[in-house]
Amino acid sequence: MVKRTRFDGESCPVARSVDAVGDWWSLLIVRDAFDGSRRFGDFQRSLGVAKNILSSRLRELVDSGILEHAGHDYVLTAKGEALFPVIVALRQWGEAYAFASGEDHSLLLDRRDHQPLRPLEVRAADGRPITPADTEVRKL
Amino acid sequence: MVKRTRFDGESCPVARSVDAVGDWWSLLIVRDAFDGSRRFGDFQRSLGVAKNILSSRLRELVDSGILEHAGHDYVLTAKGEALFPVIVALRQWGEAYAFASGEDHSLLLDRRDHQPLRPLEVRAADGRPITPADTEVRKL
Numbered sequence: 001m002v003k004r005t006r007f008d009g010e011s012c013p014v015a016r017s018v019d020a021v022g023d024w025w026s027l028l029i030v031r032d033a034f035d036g037s038r039r040f041g042d043f044q045r046s047l048g049v050a051k052n053i054l055s056s057r058l059r060e061l062v063d064s065g066i067l068e069h070a071g072h073d074y075v076l077t078a079k080g081e082a083l084f085p086v087i088v089a090l091r092q093w094g095e096a097y098a099f100a101s102g103e104d105h106s107l108l109l110d111r112r113d114h115q116p117l118r119p120l121e122v123r124a125a126d127g128r129p130i131t132p133a134d135t136e137v138r139k140l
Numbered sequence: 141m142v143k144r145t146r147f148d149g150e151s152c153p154v155a156r157s158v159d160a161v162g163d164w165w166s167l168l169i170v171r172d173a174f175d176g177s178r179r180f181g182d183f184q185r186s187l188g189v190a191k192n193i194l195s196s197r198l199r200e201l202v203d204s205g206i207l208e209h210a211g212h213d214y215v216l217t218a219k220g221e222a223l224f225p226v227i228v229a230l231r232q233w234g235e236a237y238a239f240a241s242g243e244d245h246s247l248l249l250d251r252r253d254h255q256p257l258r259p260l261e262v263r264a265a266d267g268r269p270i271t272p273a274d275t276e277v278r279k280l
Contacts, residue, residue: 007164012246013234014171014227020238024147024158031154035277065237076272079237084272085260086233087154089225094153097205097219098160106152107278115265117275120225125255132216132224135257137175138247 011140020064021083025049026057030066030080031087038073089120151280160204161223165189166197170206170220171227178213229260 007015021027025047029037032046044054058074061067066080076083091108099105109116122130147155161167165187169177172186184194198214201207206220216223231248239245249256262270 007168011244012171013231013238015168015234016238016245017230017234018164018167020234024163027158028147028155031152034272034275081272082233082236085229085262086226088262089229089260090157091153093222093226094155094157094160096222098153098156104151104280105156106280109276109278110264110268110270111274111276112264112268113266114276117270118263118265118267120229120260120262122225122228122260123258124250124252125258126253127258128250128252130250130257132174132221134251135174136249136251136254138249140244140246 017086021066022057022060022064025053026061027087027090029054029057029061030076030083033067033074033076033080034084034087038070038075040072040074043074085120088117092117092119157226161206162197162200162204165193166201167227167230169194169197169201170216170223173207173214173216173220174224174227178215180212180214183214225260228257232257232259 007019010016010019021030028047029043032043037043037046040054040058043049043058044051047054058067061080062069062074065077066083067074068077088108095105107116124130124134147159150156150159161170168187169183172183175186177183177186180194180198183189183198184191187194198207201220202209202214205217206223207214208217228248235245247256264270264274
């Protein structure tokens with residue numbers, strides 16, 4: 001059993017988030033939940049992961065309040081649904097940078113018009129577009 | 141040495157992204173690069189990680205084109221800078237869900253007015269706000 005590195009004492013919300021989510025499997029389980037997976041078998045077919053790993057990750061996601069049981073189903077809580085921008089941000093970066101030219105990939109589409117979503121934009125409180133250089137981190 | 145799970149054959153951009161980024165250490169290195177870390181020692185002081193782990197993660201981030209060498213510094217490439225929405229999304233989720241009430245955390249602020257950024261909004265191509273239920277995934 002690999003001991004997971006813990007970031008739960010960190011004062012940085014990025015570190016806390018990665019700690020709360022778990023590992024990459026956990027994040028892909030959340031992705032699958034957004035895409036309609038609800039049963040253990042749904043996640044297993046999609047991920048092709050060993051049952052014991054899937055079991056432990058599902059249990060951890062329930063323990064951390066990201067998934068909850070609804071009968072035999074696993075469904076996202078409000079806290080889990082709030083990970084949507086994280087999943088969309090990873091997807092859009094992957095679409096831009098992680099495929100060879102001409103290589104196909106799955107698409108996340110707006111149900112209404114079947115168009116891809118708008119790229120996420122980081123904005124200031126007043127709506128100005130913000131680049132990394134426009135920001136500063138105030139540490140504790 | 142723990143063998144890393146590979147997702148580089150996946151047709152889902154989320155899986156490709158997590159594969160290209162590496163592990164949580166890699167993502168926290170990217171966070172530190174956004175926050176101004178440039179030297180090996182900067183990352184080490186911030187992360188408190190073993191030198192051999194930090195070395196291998198920095199090398200992988202250079203190999204995957206997310207960081208590049210500039211003399212003795214490690215700096216984000218355009219591909220690395222494009223991870224900004226991922227980091228901001230994780231940060232904002234962490235701020236909302238990963239701290240106890242009243243517990244302090246670091247803040248990402250707009251340099252101009254020292255205000256926190258606006259929460260990321262997932263939007264359709266035409267600008268409508270989009271929830272997970274408004275989307276569908278078209279698989280290959």
